[in-house]
Structures are given as C-alpha cells and as structure tokens.
Amino acid sequence: MNLKRNGALLGALAVGALTLTACGSDDNSGSIDVDASASRATCEGKPNLSAAGSSAQKNAMDEFVAIYIAVCSQKGKTVNVAYNPTGSGDGRTQFIASQIDFAGSDSAIKGDQAEQALTRCAGSPAWNLPLVFGPVALAYNLEGVDNLVLDAQTTAKIFNGSITTWNDPAIAALNEGVDLPDTAVTPIVRSDSSGTTDNFQQYLEVASDGAWTSGTGSDFTGGVGEGAKGSAGVAQAVSGSPGSITYVEKSFADQNGLSMALLDNGSGPVELTEDSAAKAIEGAGFSPSGEGDLTLDLSSIFGTTEEGTYPLVLATYEIVCSAGYDADTAAALKSFLTSAANEGQDGLGEQGYVPLPDTFKERLTESIDAIASE
Structure with missing residues (x-):
C-alpha cells in the first residue's frame, strides 16, 4: 500500500x-x-x-x-x-x-x-x-555521555537502588574509556499501573542473573525512584532532569530527544534499532492457550544472548x-x-x-x- x-x-x-x-x-x-x-x-x-x-x-x-x-x-x-x-x-x-x-x-x-x-x-x-x-529504551540524561552501555544486571541495580552514582564500578566496567560523572543516578519510574513496567520487570527478572528480586507486575516494585504518569510523563521527566534514567518506548524517547543506552545481552553491546528489535521479535513463541488467543512467551526474548539482538521488547x-x-x-x-x-x-x-x-x-x-x- x-x-x-x-x-x-x-x-x-x-x-x-x-x-x-x-x-x-x-x-x-x-x-x-x-x-x-x-x-x-x-x-x-x-x-x-x-x-x-x-x-x-x-x-x-x-x-x-x-x-x-x-x-x-x-x-x-x-x-x-x-x-x-x-x-x-x-x-x-x-x-x-x-x-x-x-x-x-x-x-x-x-x-x-x-x-x-x-x-x-x-x-x-x-x-x-x-x-x-515496540522496543523499550533505557533513556537517560547524562551530559557528555552519548553511548552508554548497560546490561540487565547493572540496570536492575540502578532500579533497585544498589547503584546510586553514574561512575559506579559496575557501570564503569561496561564503559571503558568513558568519563562517567560522579553524580547521583535518579531513576524515573511509572507511577501508574503499566504494562511497560510489567515487561521491564520481567526482563530484569529473566536476564539480570538474580539481581532483581522484588518481583514483577504492572506496578513498579523496585522501591526507589521518582514517579511520573504515562510514557509521555516519564520521558518528559528525564528530559528535564540531568542524571536521570527511565524505561520507556523508543517512540517517546525519540520525541523528547533522549539518549538511549546500548544493551549488552552477553554477546556485546547492541544499539536499539528497528532491525535489532525485529531480530528479537522473530524469536518469540506463543504461550499455550486457547485457539485464537495469541499470548506471547517473551522469556525467550528477554533472555536471548544472540548476537545483534536487542532483548528489551514489549508487545501491546x-x-x-x-x-x-x-x-x-x-x-x-x-x-x-x-x-x-x-x-x-x-x-x-x-x-x-x-x-x-x-x-x-x-x-x-x-x-x-x-x-x-x-
């Protein structure tokens, strides 16, 4: 067409x-x-x-x-x-x-x-x-850092409060040669019940090697961070808050001109692109359910270690x-x-x-x- x-x-x-x-x-x-x-x-x-x-x-x-x-x-x-x-x-x-x-x-x-x-x-x-x-971006506001690399474990520690500064050794190990500032990390999380939150927490539970222990669900369970309502709300909050980071759909990160972290799924850092996200979607299976229902089994996406695959993807x-x-x-x-x-x-x-x-x-x-x- x-x-x-x-x-x-x-x-x-x-x-x-x-x-x-x-x-x-x-x-x-x-x-x-x-x-x-x-x-x-x-x-x-x-x-x-x-x-x-x-x-x-x-x-x-x-x-x-x-x-x-x-x-x-x-x-x-x-x-x-x-x-x-x-x-x-x-x-x-x-x-x-x-x-x-x-x-x-x-x-x-x-x-x-x-x-x-x-x-x-x-x-x-x-x-x-x-x-x-839609791929979910880890969108951040950190002056001078354009290609931040994170993995599921460090992301889990940011959003459960274990990592509190941007130059934490765990982040530094993923970003060799990058001048990370000694400033506070401010997680921005959804204050409303959200499927994005549910998918994000499922990703952390599957892929963080035990670093995420607070569970999953549509309400944020990490216990830290500042809340904002809706995808537009968290993106706008990060845009106006240096040192902050959130999880939000790529379209909203794009609209607000936010930097997006590369994710290392175990096979090297992967930039969030249409192709890298599509590669993850192609590996998705369906959960056993009644005929006609197409509930997805996303655990294989979140836990993938396939090279060039961006694993943090949600289906609406x-x-x-x-x-x-x-x-x-x-x-x-x-x-x-x-x-x-x-x-x-x-x-x-x-x-x-x-x-x-x-x-x-x-x-x-x-x-x-x-x-x-x-």
Missing part, C-alpha cells in the same frame, strides 16, 4: 496526535493518500468504536485510526475509533466493565481478570492479540472478546483490526515501533477473522 503523509500529519503523529482522546480522533483522511482497493477492511458495522489502555501504543493507534478513516472514506463510509491512553491496567478494567469495545494492554489479560472477562464476553474467553511491537495486545459482541460491533472491530494489522503497519517504523513480521500478520489475521458476534 502506498502511503504519503504531508508535513502537518507527520508533526501531528510525532507529538502523539493529542486530539485523539476519549472524544475521538480528528479526521486526518484528507492528509493521507491510501489505496483503499488494496485494503481488506470492510468498513461495515457501527461507525464509532471506543477503546482505552496502553499509552505505549498511543502513537501507533493514532496511525491506525488515521489510515482506517482514509480507507473507509474512499469506500464511502464515515468511521472513527476513539482511543484514550489511560494505561494498560485501566484499559483492562474498562474492558471488563463493558465501558469500551476493546482494550490496549502491554500485558495479556489473565488470571482473575480473564475470569471476569468471561461475563463481559457472554461466556466466551477474551483474546490477547499482539498488534504493536488488543484485548477483545472472542465472541459475544453484537453484530455491528463485531463487524466494525474486525474491520478496524484488519486494517491495523495490514496497511496500518506500513508507517510504524517511522513512529519508533517494529512492524509485524509477515508470519505474525498471517496468524493475527486468522484470529481477527475468527471474532464472532452473539
């Missing part, structure tokens, strides 16, 4: 298209040249969908919605998807309460919440559909009912997700995400097609 964006749209997407809130998205269809005949989106069903959740996927969702509006406009349909980036935990809560049509979450819905979703979905299970992949799921929607909602949801999984992926690299590999697209599309109404 051929996509052309004018400068205004690029600017709007780059700052997160702030007009896309619970009230919906501005109609950007006039700014995108898209070949709707190549899209499988039917543009059928109800015209307006609602969703909330992960702030990590907000910029990707802006892209998906703008492209979907353009596709359906050419097909004579007026559509919109109102996505509110309230955080993964809140998105799952709203989904269970039937307040939105689907949720965005950096962590799969599971356990008690999956049980509660059975009621929301008229007795059918909720499915986790990975639609957006769209949480949907496998069945139980009314016919109009099911049709609209399948149409939008089909567009997002296909032509919607084309511009994601420009937003700091990693487009879905073709094998993922095929499997994801099969699950989207299987979503059923009552």
Whole structure:
C-alpha cells in the first residue's frame, strides 16, 4: 500500500496526535493518500468504536485510526475509533466493565481478570492479540555521555537502588574509556499501573542473573525512584532532569530527544534499532492457550544472548472478546483490526515501533477473522 503523509500529519503523529482522546480522533483522511482497493477492511458495522489502555501504543493507534478513516472514506463510509491512553491496567478494567469495545494492554489479560472477562464476553474467553511491537529504551540524561552501555544486571541495580552514582564500578566496567560523572543516578519510574513496567520487570527478572528480586507486575516494585504518569510523563521527566534514567518506548524517547543506552545481552553491546528489535521479535513463541488467543512467551526474548539482538521488547495486545459482541460491533472491530494489522503497519517504523513480521500478520489475521458476534 502506498502511503504519503504531508508535513502537518507527520508533526501531528510525532507529538502523539493529542486530539485523539476519549472524544475521538480528528479526521486526518484528507492528509493521507491510501489505496483503499488494496485494503481488506470492510468498513461495515457501527461507525464509532471506543477503546482505552496502553499509552505505549498511543502513537501507533493514532496511525491506525488515521489510515482506517482514509480507507473507509474512499469506500464511502464515515468511521472513527476513539482511543484514550489511560494505561494498560485501566484499559483492562474498562474492558471488563463493558465501558469500551476493546482494550490496549502491554500485558495479556489473565488470571482473575480473564475470569471476569468471561461475563463481559457472554461466556466466551477474551483474546490477547499482539498488534504493536515496540522496543523499550533505557533513556537517560547524562551530559557528555552519548553511548552508554548497560546490561540487565547493572540496570536492575540502578532500579533497585544498589547503584546510586553514574561512575559506579559496575557501570564503569561496561564503559571503558568513558568519563562517567560522579553524580547521583535518579531513576524515573511509572507511577501508574503499566504494562511497560510489567515487561521491564520481567526482563530484569529473566536476564539480570538474580539481581532483581522484588518481583514483577504492572506496578513498579523496585522501591526507589521518582514517579511520573504515562510514557509521555516519564520521558518528559528525564528530559528535564540531568542524571536521570527511565524505561520507556523508543517512540517517546525519540520525541523528547533522549539518549538511549546500548544493551549488552552477553554477546556485546547492541544499539536499539528497528532491525535489532525485529531480530528479537522473530524469536518469540506463543504461550499455550486457547485457539485464537495469541499470548506471547517473551522469556525467550528477554533472555536471548544472540548476537545483534536487542532483548528489551514489549508487545501491546488488543484485548477483545472472542465472541459475544453484537453484530455491528463485531463487524466494525474486525474491520478496524484488519486494517491495523495490514496497511496500518506500513508507517510504524517511522513512529519508533517494529512492524509485524509477515508470519505474525498471517496468524493475527486468522484470529481477527475468527471474532464472532452473539
């Protein structure tokens, strides 16, 4: 599919298209040249969908919605998807309460919440559909240090308070010849429930060789650091705080002009690039689950020692009912997700995400097609 964006749209997407809130998205269809005949989106069903959740996927969702509006406009349909980036935990809560049509979450819905979703979905299970992949940057503000190298163990010690100054011997050993300042390290962490936090802590637990012992989950467990809300919030906090460091999706680090650490997974330092992150995604497997659910087994990514692989990658799921929607909602949801999984992926690299590999697209599309109404 051929996509052309004018400068205004690029600017709007780059700052997160702030007009896309619970009230919906501005109609950007006039700014995108898209070949709707190549899209499988039917543009059928109800015209307006609602969703909330992960702030990590907000910029990707802006892209998906703008492209979907353009596709359906050419097909004579007026559509919109109102996505509110309230955080993964809140998105799952709203989904269970039937307040939105689907949720965005950096962590799969599971356990008690999956049980509660059975009621929301008229007795059918909720499915986790990975639609957006984004590498998580260790973004820092340290004057004079442009290519900081960290590994999982030193990162764990920074975020559990064991390392408190930037010239700590453990950091210095990874950065030979670099003049590290004798200044305090200020970790910036998510204050809200966040799938980014969950994935970050899972990475530390898997890869830090026992240095991370406080557990995982959507709430930060390390016990140190200053809190900020949302991906935009932590990135902005680091931007204004010399000596600070955070974990945040690459797109937000890019927007704030932050330096990003190279990660040594045991096979040498690896720069965060689309290719190094894609290499990690290609090695991901799926957890045993019901047919149609695509919950990922990310332990093989976080613990990889493959050369040239950037291991700190998260997947953002769209949480949907496998069945139980009314016919109009099911049709609209399948149409939008089909567009997002296909032509919607084309511009994601420009937003700091990693487009879905073709094998993922095929499997994801099969699950989207299987979503059923009552």
